[in-house]
Amino acid sequence: MSPTRTLPLAATTCDDGCAAPGLSEAQAETVAVVLKALADPVRLRIWSRIAGADGQTCVCDLQDVGVSQPTVSHHLRKLREAGLIDCERRGTWVYYWAIPGALAPLDALRSGT
Amino acid sequence: MSPTRTLPLAATTCDDGCAAPGLSEAQAETVAVVLKALADPVRLRIWSRIAGADGQTCVCDLQDVGVSQPTVSHHLRKLREAGLIDCERRGTWVYYWAIPGALAPLDALRSGT
C-alpha cells in the first residue's frame, strides 16, 4: 500500500531504447536441454567420438575417457535422454550413433530469434 | 595378481575399426566452460537479449525474466566469468554487451577435430 505517487513521470528506466525480446521461455528450455547434455567435459568427449565416427561406436571403445564404466554408462544415458544419440544391442556389444540434426536447436544461439 | 592368461588372443574388443580420437581433454574442458554458462534457461534468455541487442543492454531491461534481482545479478556474473559478456557502469546504470567471438569454441561441436 504505497501512498499515491504522482511524480514517476521521468526516467524510471534508462534510455537505451532496448526492446529485444530474445528467446522465449519455451525456446530457452528446449535449447537448454541440449546444452545441459553437452555441458560436461566427459560427455563432450563421448559425444565427439560418437558424432565423429564413420558409422556406429561400440561402448567398449569409450572406456578410456578417465571415468569408471558405470559413469560412462550414466553419461550415455544422459545423452540418450537429451535426444542426441541412440543405441542398439547386437550380441554382446552395444552400439551408439548420433541422431542427425540433434544439434539444430543450437542454431538459435547464432543470432536473432 | 591374475594368473598367467594365455588365451586373450581373440576378440577382446569389437571389430568396428573405431579409432576416432574426438576432442582432447583440454579442448573438452574449454568448450564445457561455454556450454555450462549457457546451459540454463534463464541465462540463455539473458544472453540472447544481450547478444541480440544493437548496442549495449541496461540491467534494468533484464528484470522481467521471472527471477529476483539478485538472481539476475548472479547469472550475469556467471556469464561474465565464462567470458561471454562484459560490463561497464555509467552513472546510475550498468550496461552489458556480448564479447565478440565468445561462441567460437562451440564450432568444435560441428564436426571433426
Add this chain to the structure above:
DNA sequence: TCTCCATATTGACAACCATCGATGCAGATG
C-alpha cells in the same frame, strides 16, 4: 546349465547450483 563377459542399474555421497531475502555500496539528487 553353468560360467564369463559387456553393459546397465542401484544406492550412496560429496560437490555444485539456482534461488531468495537481507544487506551493502556507489551515484544521483535534494
Add this chain to the structure above:
DNA sequence: CATCTGCATCGATGGTTGTCAATATGGAGA
C-alpha cells in the same frame, strides 16, 4: 549531509549432478 535508487554481494537452503562400488541383466559359449 541525508536520502533514494540501481545493482552487487552475502548467507542459507533445497535440489541437482558426477562419481564410484556393488549388483543386476542378458547374451555367448562350454
